[in-house]
Amino acid sequence: MKKTRLIVEYEYEFELIGVIASVKFYKLAWAINKKLDIRLVKQEDYTIEMKGGGKTSFSNYLYQVDGKCFRLFRNRSVEGENAYLIPELPHFDYVIKIDEQSQSFAKEEILKELKEVTWIEYIAAIEVEKLKSKDNFLT
Structure with a gap:
């Protein structure tokens, strides 16, 4: 029996x-x-599925107005376990995500x-293309 694989390419x-x-x-x-001069507002914890099958949550703040989106994440899991939003960069305490449609956020x-x-x-820029865990930021 011939198997077909679905390969999904995301745009980051x-x-x-x-x-x-x-x-x-x-x-x-x-x-x-x-x-x-923005207003970050505390959001419900951001939950993702980890590779081991379990789920973990991360605290975050969001500023969103007129299609502009600026989000501040805590890199370490809420549960306190050694789970990171970006596991390959555990030295960062926090991560800022800026949507590219946001022209006002350069x-x-x-x-x-x-x-x-x-x-x-x-503080430093992170190259998204080089991250293995970039799928963690797809919402």
Whole structure:
């Protein structure tokens, strides 16, 4: 019997920024709100299926207006286990996802602005194409 495989190619129309900050999640969201003049709002936990078959959840904040989407994720799972949204980059405490349709959110500008936040120790762009776990960000 001949088998047919379905191969799905996704378009990853978003950019990611990794953040290292030893501050509470809500304080970081507040600082980003002040710096970028936006209003990140706490959302229900973002749940994904892990490769082992289980599910895990991640805290997140969202700012969405007129098709612009800016989301701040905590990289470590809510459950406290060693599950990461980006397992290959566990050193990042937080991850920012910017939809590419958002012309008002230019990655370079955001990096420049957020480098000035005193609580952010390190911030860097993440190359989405090189990530093995990029499917975790498909919503």
